[in-house]
Amino acid sequence: MKNLRLILITFFLISLLAWTIHAQQSEIVYTVQVRDTLTHIAEKYGVSVNQLASYNNLSNPNLIFAGQQLRVPSTSPQDNTLSELPKTYTIQAGDSLFAVASRFGITLNTLIETNNIQNPDSIQIGQVLILSDVSDVASAILPYPYNSVELSETYIAQGKTLVVYASFSETVTLTANFDGRAVSLAGEGENYWGIVGVHALSELGIHYLTLQATMSDGHVSTVVKDVIVVDGGYLSEVIQVIPGREDLLSADIIQAEYNKVSAIWGNVTQNKMWSGNFAHPIADVRLTSYFGTRRSYGGGPATSFHGGLDYGAGEGVPIYAPAPGIVVMAEGLDIRGNAVLIEHGMGLFSGYWHQTEIVVQVGDEVKTGDLIGYVGSTGLVTGAHLHWEIRLGGIAVEPLQWVSHTVHDKIYRRGFAHNRLRYLPQK
Numbered sequence: 258m259k260n261l262r263l264i265l266i267t268f269f270l271i272s273l274l275a276w277t278i279h280a281q282q283s284e285i286v287y288t289v290q291v292r293d294t295l296t297h298i299a300e301k302y303g304v305s306v307n308q309l310a311s312y313n314n315l316s317n318p319n320l321i322f323a324g325q326q327l328r329v330p331s332t333s334p335q336d337n338t339l340s341e342l343p344k345t346y347t348i349q350a351g352d353s354l355f356a357v358a359s360r361f362g363i364t365l366n367t368l369i370e371t372n373n374i375q376n377p378d379s380i381q382i383g384q385v386l387i388l389s390d391v392s393d394v395a396s397a398i399l400p401y402p403y404n405s406v407e408l409s410e411t412y413i414a415q416g417k418t419l420v421v422y423a424s425f426s427e428t429v430t431l432t433a434n435f436d437g438r439a440v441s442l443a444g445e446g447e448n449y450w451g452i453v454g455v456h457a458l459s460e461l462g463i464h465y466l467t468l469q470a471t472m473s474d475g476h477v478s479t480v481v482k483d484v485i486v487v488d489g490g491y492l493s494e495v496i497q498v499i500p501g502r503e504d505l506l507s508a509d510i511i512q513a514e515y516n517k518v519s520a521i522w523g524n525v526t527q528n529k530m531w532s533g534n535f536a537h538p539i540a541d542v543r544l545t546s547y548f549g550t551r552r553s554y555g556g557g558p559a560t561s562f563h564g565g566l567d568y569g570a571g572e573g574v575p576i577y578a579p580a581p582g583i584v585v586m587a588e589g590l591d592i593r594g595n596a597v598l599i600e601h602g603m604g605l606f607s608g609y610w611h612q613t614e615i616v617v618q619v620g621d622e623v624k625t626g627d628l629i630g631y632v633g634s635t636g637l638v639t640g641a642h643l644h645w646e647i648r649l650g651g652i653a654v655e656p657l658q659w660v661s662h663t664v665h666d667k668i669y670r671r672g673f674a675h676n677r678l679r680y681l682p683q684k
């Protein structure tokens with residue numbers, strides 16, 4: 258009898274212990290912080306917004322408040338069905354595509370297609386793979402007063418220009434940043450759009466676009482959108498330096514000149530001066546070097562990339578303004594040679610290096626087709642050509658996207674299947 262009682266007590270204690278462990282694993286109580294949204298909390302714990310809302314009997318998922326306690330269902334291995342697929346996976350030593358696909362329960366074909374993999378046998382350690390389609394993010398529940406936040410694309414290649422659109426159910430003042438850098442926005446009140454430059458050497462994988470809307474009562478509502486940066490597919494090249502000009506490669510000269518020009522293109526005014534497509538700055542378009550090519554100088558490591566387009570035009574060929582703007586720099590530099598910078602507004606600048614002669618001055622207003630100078634071989638070059646680059650918020654972006662209809666069409670939302678076309682910017 259005594260033994261039986263001991264057994265029963267022991268059994269009871271073991272059950273209690275097991276129950277306690279189970280209870281700890283099956284639920285977390287989370288206290289809502291200022292600026293939290295249900296989407297953030299859901300992402301943090303790997304559950305869906307719907308699970309979180311129904312688990313807490315929330316009738317309106319937009320209405321959560323700081324200090325509120327939410328019960329978060331467990332994502333422990335016992336009930337793995339609750340957790341969602343991670344969005345990306347970084348290749349580890351010993352991984353194969355097949356193993357990665359099996360581990361996350363997706364097909365090998367899906368993995369290859371989503372990531373545009375040319376040769377499935379050559380994957381690299383550190384390579385970031387996209388696992389899940391993030392299109393569901395677009396329909397995620399937005400906090401008040403957001404009506405919609407849309408991106409021109411969820412997967413954006415390195416070096417490209419992204420366009421964001423946001424609409425609100427009341428008048429707000431909107432600010433935005435991408436990876437901590439301010440985003441240029443146009444519009445006001447209930448509708449905004451903005452342009453984001455993605456760095457050509459940007460890390461692959463998830464980046465964050467943060468929108469902060471200040472309402473008339475001073476309250477701030479924040480939304481964070483995932484932007485997945487994918488490989489730009491750029492090539493590599495070695496630049497041979499003209500003998501006798503190696504001194505120009507000194508880090509001090511490069512840095513001092515960069516500081517000078519970046520101080521100018523970092524000085525952003527919101528006034529948008531361009532509209533529509535950019536023109537080519539040279540009449541006879543023959544490109545000899547494309548944007549984004551990884552570069553090494555004189556056999557060194559590839560630490561930089563080609564920030565613009567090279568036009569193979571001879572000495573003295575006229576250079577024209579590709580869009581309206583104001584000349585903000587016109588002078589001779591060590592590396593860029595005779596250089597002109599035009600500001601187009603909204604953080605957009607265009608640069609023209611290595612000219613033989615400059616015919617504009619700082620402060621000049623130019624319109625599309627105005628002569629600004631002539632092609633030359635001044636600065637650190639091996640021959641006459643025009644180097645043309647476009648800077649957006651200080652980031653060098655693919656100029657061809659601005660010449661073709663690509664960026665223009667994104668801004669005016671042509672050719673995109675938007676079912677909530679609420680706002681078209683005025684031309």
Ligand SMILES: [Zn+2]
Binds near residue numbers: 546563567643
């Ligand atoms: Zn160039």
